[in-house]
Amino acid sequence: xxxxxxxxxxxxxxxxxxxxxxxxxxxxxxxxxxxxxxxxxxxxxxxxxxxxxxxxxxxxxxxxxxxxxxxxxxxxxxxxxxxxxxxxxxxxxxxxxxxxxxxxxxxxxxxxxxxxxxxxxxxxxxxxxxxxxxxxxxxxxxxxxxxxxxxxxxxxxxxxxxxxxxxxxxxxxxxxxxxxxxxxxxxxxxxxxxxxxxxxxxxxxxxxxxxxxxxxxxxxxxxxxxxxxxxxxxxxxxxxxxxxxxxxxxxxxxxxxxxxxxxxxxxxxxxxxxxxxxxxxxxxxxxxxxxxxxxxxxxx
Amino acid sequence: xxxxxxxxxxxxxxxxxxxxxxxxxxxxxxxxxxxxxxxxxxxxxxxxxxxxxxxxxxxxxxxxxxxxxxxxxxxxxxxxxxxxxxxxxxxxxxxxxxxxxxxxxxxxxxxxxxxxxxxxxxxxxxxxxxxxxxxxxxxxxxxxxxxxxxxxxxxxxxxxxxxxxxxxxxxxxxxxxxxxxxxxxxxxxxxxxxxxxxxxxxxxxxxxxxxxxxxxxxxxxxxxxxxxxxxxxxxxxxxxxxxxxxxxxxxxxxxxxxxxxxxxxxxxxxxxxxxxxxxxxxxxxxxxxxxxxxxxxxxx
Numbered sequence: 001x002x003x004x005x006x007x008x009x010x011x012x013x014x015x016x017x018x019x020x021x022x023x024x025x026x027x028x029x030x031x032x033x034x035x036x037x038x039x040x041x042x043x044x045x046x047x048x049x050x051x052x053x054x055x056x057x058x059x060x061x062x063x064x065x066x067x068x069x070x071x072x073x074x075x076x077x078x079x080x081x082x083x084x085x086x087x088x089x090x091x092x093x094x095x096x097x098x099x100x101x102x103x104x105x106x107x108x109x110x111x112x113x114x115x116x117x118x119x120x121x122x123x124x125x126x127x128x129x130x131x132x133x134x135x136x137x138x139x140x141x142x143x144x145x146x147x148x149x150x151x152x153x154x155x156x157x158x159x160x161x162x163x164x165x166x167x168x169x170x171x172x173x174x175x176x177x178x179x180x181x182x183x184x185x186x187x188x189x190x191x192x193x194x195x196x197x198x199x200x201x202x203x204x205x206x207x208x209x210x211x212x213x214x215x216x217x218x219x220x221x222x223x224x225x226x227x228x229x230x231x232x233x234x235x236x237x238x239x240x241x242x243x244x245x246x247x248x249x250x251x252x253x254x255x256x257x258x259x260x261x262x263x264x265x266x267x268x269x270x271x272x273x274x275x276x277x278x279x280x281x282x283x284x285x286x287x288x289x290x291x292x293x294x295x296x297x298x299x300x
Numbered sequence: 301x302x303x304x305x306x307x308x309x310x311x312x313x314x315x316x317x318x319x320x321x322x323x324x325x326x327x328x329x330x331x332x333x334x335x336x337x338x339x340x341x342x343x344x345x346x347x348x349x350x351x352x353x354x355x356x357x358x359x360x361x362x363x364x365x366x367x368x369x370x371x372x373x374x375x376x377x378x379x380x381x382x383x384x385x386x387x388x389x390x391x392x393x394x395x396x397x398x399x400x401x402x403x404x405x406x407x408x409x410x411x412x413x414x415x416x417x418x419x420x421x422x423x424x425x426x427x428x429x430x431x432x433x434x435x436x437x438x439x440x441x442x443x444x445x446x447x448x449x450x451x452x453x454x455x456x457x458x459x460x461x462x463x464x465x466x467x468x469x470x471x472x473x474x475x476x477x478x479x480x481x482x483x484x485x486x487x488x489x490x491x492x493x494x495x496x497x498x499x500x501x502x503x504x505x506x507x508x509x510x511x512x513x514x515x516x517x518x519x520x521x522x523x524x525x526x527x528x529x530x531x532x533x534x535x536x537x538x539x540x541x542x543x544x545x546x547x548x549x550x551x552x553x554x555x556x557x558x559x560x561x562x563x564x565x566x567x568x569x570x571x572x573x574x575x576x577x578x579x580x581x582x583x584x585x586x587x588x589x590x591x592x593x594x595x596x597x598x599x600x
Binding site for chain 2 (some may be wrong): 025087088182183184185186188203205206207209215216217218219220221222223224225226257258261296297298299300
């Protein structure tokens with residue numbers, strides 16, 4: 001079965017918000033994406049942690065059989081991040097950030113990836129994403145993510161990478177920032193003209209849009225009564241979508257649509273607990289049951 | 301076939317925005333709702349205009365066979381409104397408002413409505429809505445709309461009316477204002493506890509949510525590349541939804557879901573031109589063709 005190779009961060013997060021506080025819990029874009037992708041296909045993590053990284057956290061990363069051969073343990077400290085959510089999760093403030101060994105880490109793939117495998121470049125410095133693209137070979141299906149910080153500071157590298165990206169993820173505000181286009185339908189098409197065949201615009205509680213060569217797909221999010229921690233919702237959405245595509249052995253538009261629905265469902269689980277706690281306990285049966293609820297939600 | 305009786309305003313609107321300016325065009329909540337409802341069922345308008353109301357505008361109101369016997373022509377001026385949209389339609393400012401003869405108008409229904417007929421109370425003073433409710437009888441299915449202004453100034457009458465309302469429409473910010481609940485899933489359920497069996501929360505470009513006794517339905521909006529005039533989108537959404545329900549002869553949850561999809565589609569047409577110009581030119585075939593596109597948009 002095709003694999004999803006995930007390049008991103010593995011971190012220890014301290015999260016404060018309306019639902020409480022969690023100290024030094026396992027986090028990072030690669031963590032969320034691989035925990036989610038692993039529900040549907042085998043994941044491989046390309047990242048670095050310090051020699052302080054807890055054995056328990058390492059065990060969690062391997063729980064769904066992820067290939068951890070690309071997860072380097074380096075002398076020094078693991079990436080730590082702390083953030084505080086405002087009431088109703090309206091905004092998030094970063095109160096601490098120490099890249100640790102991740103700051104100088106240069107990801108190395110196991111080799112050119114076989115056709116069918118998916119490479120996911122999480123939101124890391126786009127110059128580093130470019131270095132990974134050079135190793136990936138021409139057969140891998142490349143998906144990538146970004147954040148506003150990189151759009152502002154690494155625009156040239158981002159644009160260079162986009163030309164070699166098949167599926168690009170970003171949120172609504174990032175799509176507006178990247179294109180200067182307020183209208184999301186026009187912004188999505190503008191990003192497709194920059195290279196990617198397909199673009200996913202994530203709108204948080206308002207759902208998501210998928211732009212492909214064969215049309216647009218729009219999905220609401222699941223209405224959630226109680227959110228505990230929205231950290232990692234976007235990464236687990238992308239991981240689940242790509243895992244679903246790898247599991248189906250297809251990167252076509254219908255596989256993307258189903259993947260986006262599964263991503264929506266998995267993200268709705270992610271936010272129910274701090275860190276990856278809810279994700280860890282999920283089974284594929286849980287996901288398919290909520291997917292059936294999602295189908296009922298959007299039925300008319 | 302069941303009818304949709306619409307109590308609301310018929311006005312002459314002057315609209316300025318990014319796409320230009322339109323002077324004294326036919327508008328008002330009853331106008332948009334009846335033009336939309338008339339695509340699917342016979343509408344009846346209960347409203348008042350002044351003796352300055354143009355014959356051409358009257359003809360437009362009757363184009364889909366609407367019953368205009370409840371549209372009173374009174375000595376004085378027709379309701380005039382002017383508004384200016386900010387770039388990208390982010391906000392709207394009212395620059396002129398003169399209720400004219402509508403200010404002292406007290407709507408009178410033709411009599412108690414037969415079972416199956418739908419009464420739609422557009423966003424007018426909730427004290428006046430209450431006066432109409434007293435006339436409607438117990439058999440009519442009552443739907444009502446509001447705006448933030450009435451939630452602030454006529455809360456008691458609004459709450460009294462809600463207990464007798466079957467389907468209530470409001471937008472996301474109004475739902476938060478009415479309930480003090482930021483989370484929309486909780487706000488929708490809180491409004492249902494105030495009386496209405498069903499609640500539609502309109503989220504503009506982000507789609508809509510329907511809360512019923514048999515569960516929630518969520519729909520995205522159609523991604524629109526070019527908006528000319530968003531005035532009346534919400535009223536035509538409600539009118540189309542109720543017209544669809546009357547046309548189907550059902551106020552059950554499945555008829556509401558299909559109605560909401562048709563409302564979404566009709567609203568997407570409404571905003572393509574100033575006033576009701578696009579609505580006027582629509583045929584049921586146009587609506588069903590775009591409904592098929594909408595089904596493809598949300599398919600997974």
